[in-house]
Amino acid sequence: MSRQDRFLKACRKQDVDCTPIWLMRQAGRYLREYRDVRQSHSFLEMCKTPELAVEVTLQPIRRFDLDAAIIFSDILLPLECMGIGLEFSDGEGPVLHNPLRTAEDVERMRAIDPETDLSYVLKALEMARTELNGIVPLIGFAGAPFTLASYAIEGGGSRNYIETKKMMYTEPASFHLLMEKLTDMVIAYLNAQVRHGAQAVQVFDSWVGTLSSTDYETFVLPHMKRLLASLEPSAPHIHFALGVSHMLKLVGSAGADVVGIDWRTPLDEAWKKMGLKKAVQGNLDPALLFGSSQHLVASVHDILERAGNRNGHVFNLGHGIFPATPIDNVSLLIKSVHSGSARP
């Protein structure tokens, strides 16, 4: 066995020769070769030019012994197609023009056809798949409806999500309609990604941790259940939500094959809470890559021990890799995971 199928086998809880690893945001700014490309192209230009997207998708695979590639893209691109102006300004994060605030705003949102509206992503997937030539599997992804809704309503990142919650609490029907439209979009988008070459798909719910478990159950879970049940079953579904230690059981019940967990809860505790029938992905604090190599290796071993070589563990960070991460520690991390988890 090799990089070719370790990742997909772990997603399916099958036997592996060692624990596979990939890193959220592995195609990103911590790589010199990524910064080189970025220097002469805007972020959106890179997303929308398949040749550039494929180049940065492949960069970490060339450099490291990673077990999966993830297509370079951004979760906010489909919002633009739905009618919400999108801009990335350096250092400021994304800005969404004409944010949604009223029932009419929500009703006006267009449905999308990924084959035409997001053809550049699908094209990039096809090209990346060809270039990878079976070396490692290719992951597609999308934002989860709540996280996309929060961007669309707040008009960008947020600390307290007041406008989002205001719509939830005062106009629940509008909020649910928005979630439905976004769910429809994500289903269509991810299934198109699978048709065009994605061998697994990940849904990122980065900001849903702001909700109480009660609100999650009312406003998010039904949509996530429908979403995950409507995805093409041939490609494993990974569901990653940040800061949801208070509702791991609910998140686990949404129905993904693999549940990504952040660094806060120890892996074995999180796994037990969601039920051992799930596969799990995680969960090293990305800040540990700034620590000493000794401390990093000890932290990797702690996670591997908690996983206990049980089938169904994909190693990953508990959050995206930070731009300033020292490259040598990334190599050390990957080597430690593979050697520390080699099955007898």
Add this chain to the structure above:
Amino acid sequence: MSRQDRFLKACRKQDVDCTPIWLMRQAGRYLREYRDVRQSHSFLEMCKTPELAVEVTLQPIRRFDLDAAIIFSDILLPLECMGIGLEFSDGEGPVLHNPLRTAEDVERMRAIDPETDLSYVLKALEMARTELNGIVPLIGFAGAPFTLASYAIEGGGSRNYIETKKMMYTEPASFHLLMEKLTDMVIAYLNAQVRHGAQAVQVFDSWVGTLSSTDYETFVLPHMKRLLASLEPSAPHIHFALGVSHMLKLVGSAGADVVGIDWRTPLDEAWKKMGLKKAVQGNLDPALLFGSSQHLVASVHDILERAGNRNGHVFNLGHGIFPATPIDNVSLLIKSVHSGSARP
């Protein structure tokens, strides 16, 4: 019984006539009369002028049927006395000049004498206590060592706390020394506050939720235990940490009389995790104050039902009240808590 002693009795798990309530940041920008004062004085000026601090401390007590006053101040003031330049710029949040990065920076930090260095806070407490004249008890407060350390190291607010964790992982001895110095400071400061009139004290650990439970146990818990064990026992100790659903049991074990919980975990679940011997404070999502009055009242009743009129519940928000909060909903909240929890 009345506003006079409901709050302190609940902290001590004694019988009350109804559940007491106060609001984190109740002396704040959501009040027109606060904004009036703020218009002609800077934030630091308000903190450092006892007459102004007392005025805004009393404003919410005059307007609402709240069961406790909390002194108007800021958790970062003692850092200034320890040698870290402090500035509040409008809309930007606090900026700390010469942030700590090296062992030498940590060693250079001065110990403080609250009686001289923070005499304006102690004076404000005395004056507020006199003005309150027993109508409601007065709460003093301080930042918890980890939260203060993160501000001192990052130089302000942070999203990922990379510099803080870098020091933890690469220079653990320096990090522990910093935590020790901050713990000494908080003990001296809070005990001085009690001597000068505070009848209860709250420790705010706003940013510790960024840590895994393993790191909390190693780098924070021992200091919090020493801190809470060293406080004047006559005034109840409230320990509030945000985003710590993954380690409520550990936080509960630190030793406070009352543990504040954020809005994420349902009150009964959180209470059980920490053990029913503790008193608890919380836990309405402050964003619910932007919802319909019907939804707000239903949410209050849900929390009261989960508390089940058990002794030892102080009602509060799960986080500070937001500046744009509609005043009428604040009155409604307080009324709903009192009437919905009146003991037979």
